Amino acid sequence: MATECAAHSTGASSTATVDLDLGDDSAIDTVTFEGSVASSGATVTIINFDPLDGDTIVLQLYSNTADVTFTQTGGGSGTRVNASDNVKFLIQGVPTGSLEVTTNTSGHFVIAEAALILT
Numbered sequence: 001m002a003t004e005c006a007a008h009s010t011g012a013s014s015t016a017t018v019d020l021d022l023g024d025d026s027a028i029d030t031v032t033f034e035g036s037v038a039s040s041g042a043t044v045t046i047i048n049f050d051p052l053d054g055d056t057i058v059l060q061l062y063s064n065t066a067d068v069t070f071t072q073t074g075g076g077s078g079t080r081v082n083a084s085d086n087v088k089f090l091i092q093g094v095p096t097g098s099l100e101v102t103t104n105t106s107g108h109f110v111i112a113e114a115a116l117i118l119t
Contacts, residue, residue, distance in 0.1 A: 003055040004032060015040075015041045015042060016042045016043070017042070017045075018038075018042070018043070018044045018045070019043070019045050019047055020045070020046045020047065021045065021047040021048055021106070022047065022048040022049055022055065023048055024048050024054050024104045024118075025048075025086035026050075028053060028054040028055060028056075029049070029050075029055045030051075030055070030056050030057075030058060031046060031049075031055075031056075031057045031058070032057075033058070033059055033060065033087065033089075034056040034060050035060060035085075035091050036085060036086035036087065037086070037087045037088060037097075038049075038086075038087075038088045038089050039086035039088070040086075043090070044088070044089035044090070045090045045091075045092050046089060046090070046092065047091065047092050048092075048093075049091050049092070049093075049094055051098060051099060051112055051113030051116070052098075052113055052116075053112075054109050054112075054116070055112075056111065056112045057081075057082060057091075057102065057110070057112075058072075058076070058108050058109070058110050058111075059108060059109040059110070059111070060085060060087075060109075061109065065101045065102075065109065067082070067083050067084045068081065068082075068083040068087075068109055068111070069081070069082050069094045069099045070096045071096065073097065077092070077093060077096055078090050078091055078092045078093055078094060078095075079094050079095065079096045079099060080093070080116040081111065083109075087117055088114050091111075095106065097114070098113060098114055098115075099111055099112070099113070099114060100112060100113070
């Protein structure tokens with residue numbers, strides 16, 4: 001069963017702020033981004049992303065998993081995701097070490113809990 005996802009956008013398109021709140025629950029949530037994310041100074045933050053509950057983020061097709069990088073935010077309170085083709089967003093409250101990138105059967109990249117990815 002899907003959970004609610006609230007998006008809030010403010011400001012002009014080049015400096016917009018978007019917060020995606022997945023809800024504080026145990027439902028499995030999937031966020032899918034196709035194309036650019038937060039390019040030209042915009043900010044996208046994913047709130048209540050819980051990879052231990054099976055939440056995932058699906059990104060457009062890339063040629064190499066090295067194209068997607070994680071950077072720990074100050075104080076360890078979140079993970080900044082950067083990828084080629086103007087993809088930049090923050091996963092609030094999730095430490096970098098708990099995330100991994102894999103591909104799904106469609107060839108799209110998926111960010112998920114590292115311990116849940118079968119290698």
